[in-house]
Amino acid sequence: MSATPVMMSEDRRSLTVRLTWLQYIIAVLFSALAIAFWVFQIVQHQKFSQMAEENHLRRLPLPAPRGVLFDRNGKVLVDNRSTFNIALVREQTRNLDETLRQLARATGADEATMRETVNRRRREPSYRPIVLIENAMPEQWFAVAARNLPGIIYQPVPTRKYPSSELAAHVFGYVGEVTEAQLASNEYGVEPGAVVGHAGVEKALNKYLMGKDGTKEVIVNSLGREINVMREEAPTEGRGVQLTIDADVQRAAEDGFTASTFNGAAVVLDPRNGEVLAFTSRPAYDPNAFAAGIDRATWGALNTDELKPLQNRALQGRYSPGSTFKMAVGLAGLEEGIITPSTTFFCPGGQTFYGRFFKCHKKEGHGTVDLRKAIEQSCDVYFYNVGNMLGVDRINKWATLFGLGVKSNIDLPNEVTGLIPSTAWKKTTREPKWYAGETISVAIGQGQVSVTPVSLAVYAATLGNGGVRITPHILRSIYEGTEWKPVPAPGPQSVVEVTPEKLQAIRDGMWNVVNSPSGTGRRARIDGKDVCGKTGTAQVISNQGRLAARTTKNLRDHGWFVFFAPRDNPEIAGVVFAEHGVHSANAAQITRHILDTYFAKKDGRPLPPPPTTEQMRLDLTDPMARRAPIGEN
Amino acid sequence: MFERRLFFHVDWILLVAVLLLAALGVAMIYSTTYVRLPDGSGHAGREFWIQLYALAIGGIALLVCLTIDYRFLAEHSLFLYAGLLGLLVFVLIAGDSAMGAQRWIALGPFKFQPSEFARMSLALILAMFFGENRRGARNTSDLVIGGIFVIVLFALIVKQPDLGSAMTLLPVFLGVAYLAGLRLRLLAIAAAIAILLAPIAWKYGLKDYQKSRIVIFIDPGQDPRGAGYQPIQARVTVGSGGLKGKGFMQGTQGQYKFLPVAHNDFIFSVLAEEFGFLGVLGALGLYLFVILRSLEAARLAKDRIGAYLVGGIISGFTFQVIYNITMSAGLAPVKGLTLPLMSYGGSSMIATLAAFGLILNVRMRRFTN
Secondary structure (H helix, E strand, O other), X not given: OOOOOEOOHHHHHHHHHHHHHHHHHHHHHHHHHHHHHHHHHHHOHHHHHHHHHHHHEEEEEEOOOOOOEEOOOOOEEEEEEEEEEEEEOHHHOOOHXXXXXXXXXXXXXXXXXXXXXXXHOOOXXXXXXXXXXXXXXXXXXXXXXXXXXXXXXXXXXXXXXXXXXXXXXXXXXXXXXXXXXXXXXOOOOOOOOOEXXXXXXXXXXXXXXXXXXXXXXXXXXXXXXXEEEEEEEOOEOOOOEEEOOOHHHHHHHHHHHHHHOOEEEEEEXXXXXXXEEEEEEEOOOOOHHHHOOOOHHHHHXXXXXXXOOOOOHHHHOOEOOHHHHHHHHHHHHHHOOOOOOOOOEEEOOEEEEOOEEEEOOOOOOOEEEOHHHHHHXXXXXXXXXXXXXXXXXHHHHHHHHOOOOOOOOOOOOOOOOOEOOOHHHHHHOOOOOOOHHHHHHHHOOOXXXXXXXXXXXXXXXXXXXXXXXXXXXXEEEEEXXXXXXXXXXXXXXXXXXXXXXXXXXXXXXXXXXHHOOOOOOHHHOOOOOOOEEEEEEEOOOOHHHHHHHOOOHHHOOEEEEEEEEOOOOOOXXXXXXXXXXXXXXXXXXXXXXXXXXXXXXXXXXXXOOOOOOHHHOOOOOOHHHOOOOXXXX | OOOHHHHHHOOHHHHHHHHHHHHHHHHHHHHHHOEEOOOOOEEOXXXXXXXXXXXXXXXXXXXXXXXXXXHHHHHOHHHHHHHHHHHHHHXXXXXXXXXXXXXXXXXXXXXXXXXXHHHHHHHHHHHHHHHHOOOOOOOHHHHHHHHHHHHHHHHHHHOOOOHHHHHOHHXXXXXXXXXXXXXXXXXXXXXXXXXXXXXXXXXXXXXXXXHHHHHHHHOHHXXXXXXXXXXXXXXXXXXXXXXXXXXXOOOOOOOOOOOOOOOOOOHHHHHHHHHHHHHHHHHHHHHHHHHHHHHHHHHHOOEHHHHHHHHHHHHHHHHHHHHHHHHHOOOOOOOOOOOOOOOOOHHHHHHHXXXXXXXXXXXXXXXXX
């Protein structure tokens, strides 16, 4: 083997130069690398840090239960239960179409609807679960679990529970997913998918009832599998709210309607402070159907039902008050100096005004009647005369002072106002002039007069308490985490200056209505309780029209009963409106059960059992047989 | 053959720096492959132990390569080269395949990857060829002959297919040729030809997945969940480390597997994540030190064969280090190129330590005849 060639000096010099160059180049390259890492790790650290967090941290909402609703005695009215949702986490699915197909097959849910839901929310982050089946049945979940579908999860969610179903449904309202419109107006300041109140107390008190959703921060790996829980912020339940409702009185009102077979509304107040003891509108709906996400068919049926179960009749129904209006006319006559309690008119069964004959409901006439008797027997002729002397504007003034034709400002949403005509109002309509003849009908609560049941309840309470137009309200106190904090009752809307003796004459008349043998509201009588009241019948259609249309149920008259009790220092007042109830006596019968329950509870007696339809002794006779049509010669 | 006094000429500083890098690699492999059990406990992964065994075997290989005079090895480099060719052909015919490539020879429970030893073998034969040759590499015909040694190996490795490993042969050749006096004008012409041939290579030479890697590298946002995923996640991993890092085993990108093959191709990304910019500077500094110190060995070499041998080995090593670290920051297309000394891989570790044995060998024998 030849000797290894030894380097010549020339070679070595050239090698050294080349090695030095190589070392410099490598040093420069390493410096460039260091600069690149400096840019990423120091300059852009924030950005990449956030991206790394988004990679492995997932924030999942933990829905908060809504606050529990209690009645005035602490009885639970509305509660929460756990239901289970089947939801889809898109980032964990392998084949979305196939997963949905399998899910539909396993659960019987509609594939197209689910696909639409997924499509609607496709812009949300893919790790956020999309609820596909709300309130899933255990069988559905077992069927899903058996198929082992990736990305399908089962979430427990707190869901509103209304233990008595339709009881006071219009008070409670209902909850549902926040709508697009509400999101746009940021009414509640919530995220898509949040559950908010849409009607009734659920809506009006949403800010108290809605809890604060918690969050769960979990670490997931690159496959989306949960590895560890980083932080868990428990949801905060909404605040408990105590309502002024008395569950027993509420139940009595509902039972009374059920037994009577009528629809309608009832509002029962404490005339001393405006607390609402019972509030119902019938027919109602089952708020539970909304709580777990209402299906389209049920929602459609509720909306197209011609009985309008979603309408809150007590706040949104406008009806003729009929004879319940007569106290306003009588009081106006007294206060305006037109009559005294002892002023009499002769009722021969009708009277002619402005060339038209107006009949009294009693064909044979009431004879000579004073104010007390006129209220007791609801003599139309008496009030025709008083009204005629007053004129429509003075009737309007006093009716309005007692809360008719204006909002009661109850703390429930969507109240409407009725209408008490006046010459000023008439000018706003197309017909330019108020005719004196129109006042005659107004004097007995017919013609263009319309009221809401809640405003009649305020009217009854104001008559009962001596002129304080209380503000009806339903919120009593709020649980502030450690203790109940009473919510101050809203002050009265106004206080009417009335002469006590004059108002007393009206109240005497109302006492007679219930307690005199010839009163029209005898059915509401309760021994020893001095119930005062007034009946009223609102014609749905003129008798002429009735004859033309032939009788069907929804053309029957409405029955009213307004009341307060006891006569002196009343503690309960209100109204019962029996829709198509034919006779006001039927409304008085429902009232009796409410009052009987109230006083039994107060006196510590056993509560009366729910009445049967037979016990209601409903009077369904055709009123035409007894009453002459108004406005006919 | 081994004289006791040679022991005093061993470059202990270089050896320590090399072993430090290897230890750092083992630590990062421990971190990224640690097995966490559902009950909260855990244990070191299989890869950690394999790497430790490889380190031990590599130490022996280093000693062997240190002990035998490099000139003896260079003189027999043709046999070594021929032996390697044989192994590579064997791999193609009867090798073990994994992940769509046939690169390994099964040795009982272990798998041996002959291509990892190609650089060392090539450096030896080229150092011999250019070192024996009086004219060095100034002549085009010499370059062509040297090039043939490269192309044969290159072709066999590309066929596996393993373009990444094959590419590392080029810097070995360039390194030796450069030190042997390659005219820079020739280098420029070669580069021009390469650029002109690139479109043809693009059309016929590259597989679809290779093309997509390059396209995605240029615009990772094009397919963030697919082929663009790795460069993006590499940057996120590195960038989220910050100055001081998230702490040993506290990273999220590597630990939760958002970055694939974190213990292998992307081990430097995880180092950047867990030890931050300071850790990066430390590791880069160690690598730079090892490279510059090795080049000093070339400068001190007794003969041209020694100088060229060190130059070839260290060129391949440097290319691989720079490419992998650039890739680990998401700044180069993803290739199956590991980070020598740190990445998981037994054959790579053994081959790299053996190569450093040769470098130490050259320096140690600078005074001998």
